Amino acid sequence: MNAPIPAQISCADCPIRHRAVCARCETDELETLETIKYYRSYEAGQSIIWSGDVMNFVGSVVSGIATLTQTMEDGRTQMVGLLLPSDFVGRPGREGAAYNVVATTDLVMCCFRKKPFEDMMVRTPHIAHRLLEMTLDELDAAREWMLVLGRKTAREKIASLLSIVARRDASLTPKGVVNAMTFDLPLTREAMADYLGLTLETVSRQMSALKKDGVITLEGKRRVTVPDMARLLEEAGDDSDGGFLG
Amino acid sequence: MNAPIPAQISCADCPIRHRAVCARCETDELETLETIKYYRSYEAGQSIIWSGDVMNFVGSVVSGIATLTQTMEDGRTQMVGLLLPSDFVGRPGREGAAYNVVATTDLVMCCFRKKPFEDMMVRTPHIAHRLLEMTLDELDAAREWMLVLGRKTAREKIASLLSIVARRDASLTPKGVVNAMTFDLPLTREAMADYLGLTLETVSRQMSALKKDGVITLEGKRRVTVPDMARLLEEAGDDSDGGFLG
DNA sequence: AGTCCCGTTTGATCTGAGTCAAAGTTTTGT
DNA sequence: ACAAAACTTTGACTCAGATCAAACGGGACT
Incomplete structure (x- = not known):
């Protein structure tokens, strides 16, 4: 047990x-x-x-x-x-x-x-x-x-979640200022949906859309690469640096 | 100033x-x-x-x-x-x-x-x-x-806000367990909308709907009477007593 | 009393995300 | 290696709430 x-x-x-x-x-x-x-x-x-x-x-x-x-x-x-x-x-x-x-x-x-x-x-x-x-x-x-829950669109919600996980991940393995990074998403689509107040279908669709638009790339379902962190933060509707810079 | x-x-x-x-x-x-x-x-x-x-x-x-x-x-x-x-x-x-x-x-x-x-x-x-x-x-x-923000419907959001204001109001002027109560809403429709992640039009419509259905009555725009608090809590999708009972 | 301003209500229409459904993919267990 | 289970993607359609627009009410100030 x-x-x-x-x-x-x-x-x-x-x-x-x-x-x-x-x-x-x-x-x-x-x-x-x-x-x-x-x-x-x-x-x-x-x-x-x-x-x-x-x-x-x-x-x-x-x-x-x-x-x-x-x-x-x-x-x-x-x-x-x-x-x-x-x-x-x-x-x-x-x-x-x-x-x-x-x-x-x-x-x-x-x-x-x-x-x-x-x-x-x-x-x-x-x-x-x-x-x-x-x-x-x-x-x-x-x-x-x-x-995030009250005012952001589905796409912005996904981008916000990705940037938060990325920030946490970066702070656990610090290596200074970064523009690109790769990390494992520790959540299923359903858990992401529960976090974001969405359905798992919408999460899946928006992940696909972000991939198609080049904001992220995926290896398998969980490993995410963000080629340009500033772009992701912009997608999140967040003008602050999210803790990556300064 | x-x-x-x-x-x-x-x-x-x-x-x-x-x-x-x-x-x-x-x-x-x-x-x-x-x-x-x-x-x-x-x-x-x-x-x-x-x-x-x-x-x-x-x-x-x-x-x-x-x-x-x-x-x-x-x-x-x-x-x-x-x-x-x-x-x-x-x-x-x-x-x-x-x-x-x-x-x-x-x-x-x-x-x-x-x-x-x-x-x-x-x-x-x-x-x-x-x-x-x-x-x-x-x-x-x-x-x-x-x-509330992530998972409740517009009607449930309004009912949740009303029950929170009612609870706070009751705790400031304690008088034991209550079923009916009247209080002043200290917020404009726009402020309510900002709290609930809605638009002010939706807030207005749902207030009207709750009034039509007898969940609340209004004197003017701000003074709210809740004839049956349990009913309001049920509308809020909240099975807890919200602090009114027990 | 009138009119200006602000908050509110109501109506018509649009749309982003939900729902329902089916198929595809990865992981797990035997 | 295979089958079953779990997770994910994609498509078609629907609907709750947003948007756009107009009208309504009530107080404050001439």
């Missing part, structure tokens, strides 16, 4: 320690964190948390990809977040989960039992502070996505 | 003190807050902050209503937040503003110069903790709104 945990995981891989919560702290609280942390792995497609469940841990993604979704009774679903390595999961101070969390690829999470983590938050302001910063980032991302 | 500040404002009215940040603290830091706080008022239609501006204050709404919006170069705009009395504005630890903030009615804000506020945050964990809680609430609200 629980997928095997890769042997090569070590403390150095733990994004909680190195990126998410403790980016700036050096000492004691890290030792405490080590004592309450554990790893957990999931297989592609496996549900991690159901909306409304009591959540007894917080944590962050070590490897793989998970999605946050909300669902209506009649089955309409909207993805409200995409969790990539180093992203944080959990709501310190909250009882239940507000969304479904599903692993879309094989996934390893670094978890902390919630109560001890909250206790530590109270004692170590750095962690609370860092968590606030991360939550503000998520809020910005959610609000940026509201513009 | 700056609208006059109502004479009756007093510390007791300050939502920062009483609701937003210090709901649970009783002593010293309140005194400190008093020394760095000031009031500022705006007229209906006045812009409070432009996206990208350097923001040198944080604060919260005392009275009136403001909106957070994002705009594309071609003028398409999406409202990403509605600020009602007691809501917090600002991004501790961030330089610039990410959105436009506009007063849609005459408005009074309780402000704190940003640097001293941040210094105090470092010293008083209560405030950082409370701010994290508030930010998590905003994140939940933003993500709930993503479902």
